[in-house]
Amino acid sequence: MNKQATRNAISAAALKLAREQGPGGFTVDTLADAAGVSRRTFFNYFPSIEAAVARPIEEFLDGAFSRLDERPADEPIVDAVMATLGGDMGREQMAVLCEVYAMTEDSPQLERMQLQLWNSAQQKLEDGLTVRLGAAAGELLVRALAGSLVACAKAAMRTAADSAAGRNPDPLSFHNHLLESIGLLRSGFNINGINHDPKDS
Amino acid sequence: MNKQATRNAISAAALKLAREQGPGGFTVDTLADAAGVSRRTFFNYFPSIEAAVARPIEEFLDGAFSRLDERPADEPIVDAVMATLGGDMGREQMAVLCEVYAMTEDSPQLERMQLQLWNSAQQKLEDGLTVRLGAAAGELLVRALAGSLVACAKAAMRTAADSAAGRNPDPLSFHNHLLESIGLLRSGFNINGINHDPKDS
DNA sequence: GCCAAACTTGCACACAATGCAAACTTGCCC
């Protein structure tokens, strides 16, 4: 069996079981069985059940953020992020992403796993930003900006997942939310405008 | 033994061992021994070694973000966050926070644990923001803003930890970095100013 | 058909985590 095929078989089985029994509702043995491999082989591919379940997220983030290098160097960062993250994505993929994202509620393990994935995406973004911004930008700026951008993406994803709760994987929802949240970030969240003491005006 | 005292004994022992052998460099049995309790008792207090090691972070974040409720309702959010997060903190505590934060390098487990702690801090912040901003603010805004603020705090912490690497727990470093990164956030990171095509100017 | 490389498997082992019921400790009331 091809290595890639095995990997797919495992993560597919993991997703299936997670749907049926909830993430964390089954053991590695069960999963290995369902995927048609031995327990040992499972561990050759994934270090934990959660890693297998979260693979769609990992692939999405990996794909998106490594496409960042291919963007023109003089493109404003925000546009580059929009282009890579918000790029073409099938209804299918979007649905899975939202689904897995939503499973976080039921499994702290899965939640941590996803947090880690987003975190390593942020690190990739920091690398990209460092290159783009050059010496002009301090470490602090790079980190805060990367973190904020990722936070916007997460917010967009979460909100998209919420609206898709009643089974409606709207593929554009994420894209629009992403656009909106990054717009907010761009304007400093109108921080100076909102929540001022009423007597100000 | 008082419950609180046991808790402290355990997390103190955990910190000590983590310093000596690295996080993840020892087993629960060792830790339980060092803390003077049984293995079973350890698990009555913490679900994992990492949770015990990361307790200082947890306490810091819990403390900071629950103080958020006590801030005047008409205070601008950013100021409130600065006041709660950047508030009084001893050299001692700062040093420990940086130390634990830095240990993430050596232990994915510990890294995930801390990510989760920051994440639940973000959720507290979201609740606070929802109250403060009222219906005027959509979910997306609240999430993106909370995420960005937390990202700034993390960036400040990380940068403070970096400068403290050569043993220099500078207590103000974090506060200043926090101030700076939130200033950046406020101005939308000058996104429209930096990294434009050179020919623009 | 054979060989080497790639891949899978079983086994053994150390450790994590939790339920349960039996101990032990503490403070307090009479």
Place this chain on the structure above:
DNA sequence: GGGCAAGTTTGCATTGTGTGCAAGTTTGGC
């Protein structure tokens, strides 16, 4: 100061995780 009740600790048993290792099995090229 005996004894009760609540709070706390412990041992034991059990199930599951994750990894090294060495022996299998498959695959493709020659």
